[in-house]
Amino acid sequence: MDWGKVKFFLGEVFANLTRNAAMQLTAIGSVAVAIAMLGTFLFVQRTAAAVSDQALQQIEVSAFLSDKRDLKADSGLIARTGALPGVAHVAYVSKAQGLKDLRDKLRGEVDTSLLTTNPLPDVLRIRARHVADVPAIADAVKALPGVADVQYAAKTVQRVMNVLGAAQRVGLAVIVLLVLAAFQIISNTIRLTVYSRRREIAIMQLVGATNNYIRLPFIAEGVVAGSLGAAVAVTLLLTAQHELLPALAQLITFIPFPTQAPDLIPLALQLLGAGALVGAIASWISVGRYLRV
Amino acid sequence: MIELRNVSLLYPNGVRALDAVDLKIEKGEFVFLVGHSGTGKSSLLRLLYREQVPTTGDVYVDGIAVHRMRAGAIPRLRRNVGVVFQDFKLLGGKTIWENVAFALQVTGARTKDVMRQVPRCLDLVGLAQKSRMFPSELSGGEQQRAAIARALVNNPKILLCDEPTGNLDPSNTTEIMELLQRINTKGTTVVVATHNQAVVDRMRKRVVRLENGRIVGDEERGFYFLGLGQGQVLSG
Ligand SMILES: Nc1ncnc2c1ncn2[C@@H]1O[C@H](COP(=O)(O)OP(=O)(O)OP(=O)(O)O)[C@@H](O)[C@H]1O
Numbered sequence: 184m185d186w187g188k189v190k191f192f193l194g195e196v197f198a199n200l201t202r203n204a205a206m207q208l209t210a211i212g213s214v215a216v217a218i219a220m221l222g223t224f225l226f227v228q229r230t231a232a233a234v235s236d237q238a239l240q241q242i243e244v245s246a247f248l249s250d251k252r253d254l255k256a257d258s259g260l261i262a263r264t265g266a267l268p269g270v271a272h273v274a275y276v277s278k279a280q281g282l283k284d285l286r287d288k289l290r291g292e293v294d295t296s297l298l299t300t301n302p303l304p305d306v307l308r309i310r311a312r313h314v315a316d317v318p319a320i321a322d323a324v325k326a327l328p329g330v331a332d333v334q335y336a337a338k339t340v341q342r343v344m345n346v347l348g349a350a351q352r353v354g355l356a357v358i359v360l361l362v363l364a365a366f367q368i369i370s371n372t373i374r375l376t377v378y379s380r381r382r383e384i385a386i387m388q389l390v391g392a393t394n395n396y397i398r399l400p401f402i403a404e405g406v407v408a409g410s411l412g413a414a415v416a417v418t419l420l421l422t423a424q425h426e427l428l429p430a431l432a433q434l435i436t437f438i439p440f441p442t443q444a445p446d447l448i449p450l451a452l453q454l455l456g457a458g459a460l461v462g463a464i465a466s467w468i469s470v471g472r473y474l475r476v
Numbered sequence: 477m478i479e480l481r482n483v484s485l486l487y488p489n490g491v492r493a494l495d496a497v498d499l500k501i502e503k504g505e506f507v508f509l510v511g512h513s514g515t516g517k518s519s520l521l522r523l524l525y526r527e528q529v530p531t532t533g534d535v536y537v538d539g540i541a542v543h544r545m546r547a548g549a550i551p552r553l554r555r556n557v558g559v560v561f562q563d564f565k566l567l568g569g570k571t572i573w574e575n576v577a578f579a580l581q582v583t584g585a586r587t588k589d590v591m592r593q594v595p596r597c598l599d600l601v602g603l604a605q606k607s608r609m610f611p612s613e614l615s616g617g618e619q620q621r622a623a624i625a626r627a628l629v630n631n632p633k634i635l636l637c638d639e640p641t642g643n644l645d646p647s648n649t650t651e652i653m654e655l656l657q658r659i660n661t662k663g664t665t666v667v668v669a670t671h672n673q674a675v676v677d678r679m680r681k682r683v684v685r686l687e688n689g690r691i692v693g694d695e696e697r698g699f700y701f702l703g704l705g706q707g708q709v710l711s712g
C-alpha cells in the first residue's frame with residue numbers, strides 16, 4: 184500500500200469538495216430531498232403492496248367437480264392442481280363438508296332443516312400466490328378432467344389488477360423523475376467543479392495523466408455528494424418512522440404498517456446505494472464530456 | 477527523434493497554420509524555431525505533443541507515429557515530451573514542490589519515485605531552497621524554472637519550449653537559456669520557439685525559420701535574421 188498515493192488522492196478529492204462548498208451543500212441538500220421523496224414513496228408503495236396482498240388472500244378459485252367423474256382419480260387431480268404454476272394452496276371440500284359449512288354459515292338466518300337433499304358438488308378451493316395469476320389458474324383448472332366448472336371473483340380481480348398496474352406505472356414515473364432530478368443536480372455540481380479546475384485538468388493532460396486518472400477524484404466527489412444526500416434522507420426517513428409511524432398506526436388501524444426497524448434497513452441501504460451510484464454515473468458523464476478531445 | 481513529413485495543418489476556421497512542412501530533428505539537438513507572429517511556431521509544437529493532429533502528413537516523435545495515434549496512447553507520449561510555456565502554467569494553490577510532484581503523481585507514480593525525482597529536478601533548476609513557497613512568492617524567472625522542473629520530472633527525451641522567456645527580463649532570460657542549454661547537454665532534445673533575437677544570436681544553435689506556415693530557412697549555428705548577426709542588422 185502506497186500511503187503517499189492515497190494521501191495525494193484524498194487531498195485532490197477534498198480540494199474538489201471544499202472548492203465549491205456552497206454548491207456542494209446545495210447538491211447534497213437537493214439529493215437528500217429527492218431521495219427522501221423516493222424513500223417515502225417506496226415505503227408507501229411497499230405498505231400498499233402488503234395491504235393488497237393481504238386483501239387478495241381472500242380471493243379464491245372454486246373448481247366444481249363433476250358428479251360423474253372417476254372418484255379414484257381425485258388425489259391425482261388435487262396433486263395436479265397444486266402443481267399448476269402460481270398456485271399457493273388447494274383444499275378439497277366434499278359435498279358433505281360443503282353442506283355442513285353452509286348450514287353453519289346460515290344458522291339463525293334461514294331454517295336449514297329445509298335442506299333435506301345436498302345440492303352441492305364437491306369443490307376444490309384454490310388460492311393463488313399472486314392475484315395476477317388467478318385468471319390463468321382458473322383456465323388451467325377448468326381444462327382438467329373431472330372439473331365441471333370454475334368460478335372466481337373475476338371483476339374484483341380485474342379491478343385490483345387495474346389499480347395495482349396504475350400504481351406501478353405512476354410509481355415508476357415518479358422514481359424515474361426523482362432519480363433524474365438527483366442525477367441532474369449532481370452532474371451540474373460536478374460540471375462546476377470541473378470548470379473551476381480546468382487549469383489543473385489541462386496541466387494533468389499535458390504531463391500525461393490518463394483520462395481515467397483525471398476522472399477519479401471527480402467520481403469520488405460525486406459518490407460522496409450522492410451518498411451524503413442519501414444519508415441525510417435516510418436519517419429523515421428513519422426518524423419519521425420512529426416518531427410518526429406509531430402515532431399513525433394508532434390512528435389508522437385498518438392498515439398494517441410495518442413498524443419494526445428491520446423493515447426499513449434494506450430500503451435504507453438501497454437508497455444509500457442509489458445515491459452513490461447516481462453520483463458516480465453523473466460525474467462520470469459530466470467529466471467525460473469535458474475530457475473528450 | 478522528431479520528424480515531420482509533408483505536414484499541413486488547417487484549423488477549422490480555415491487558417492492554414494502549417495503548409496507542407498518537412499523537418500527532421502536528431503536526438504540531442506538544440507533547435508530554435510523563429511518567425512513572425514502567427515507563422516505557425518506554436519502550431520508546430522502542438523503537433524509534437526499531440527495537442528493538434530495534422531490535416532495531412534506524418535509526424536513521428538521518438539519513433540511513434542503521432543499523426544495516427546489513438547487518444548488512449550496520448551498520456552504515454554506526453555510523459556516523453558516535456559512542455560514549457562510563456563505563462564508558466566503553474567497551479568497557484570500548490571507549492572513549488574507540489575507543482576513539480578503533481579506531474580508525477582497524476583501519472584500514478586510511486587511515492588518512492590516522487591521523493592527521488594522532485595528534489596533532483598528542483599536541484600537542477602536551482603529551486604531547492606524555495607520548494608515550500610507558492611508561485612506568487614517567486615519571481616518570473618523562478619516560476620519559469622519551476623515549470624521547467626515540472627516538465628523534466630518525468631524524465632522526458634524531448635523538451636518543447638514555447639516562448640519560454642517571453643515574460644522575463646534579460647538577466648532572467650539568460651539564466652533560463654543557460655538552464656535549457658545545460659539540460660540539452662545532458663542528452664535531452666530541446667526545441668525552443670522564440671522571438672528573442674538576442675538569445676538566438678548569442679547561442680548560435682540550429683535555427684529553423686517559418687514564414688506563413690512554411691519552412692523558409694534551416695541553418696546550423698544560425699542567427700535570428702537570415703545570415704545576419706544582431707550588430708549587422710542594427711548597422712545595416
Ligand atoms: N486554435 C486555433 N484555432 C484557429 N486558428 C488558430 C489556432 N491557433 C492558432 N491559429 C492560427 O494559426 C496561425 C498560426 O498560429 P501560431 O499560434 O502557430 O503562430 P505562432 O508562430 O506561434 O505565433 P506567435 O509568435 O504570435 O506565438 C495564426 O494565424 C493563428 O491565428
Ligand SMILES: [Mg+2]
Nearest residue numbers: 517518519638
Ligand atoms: Mg506562438
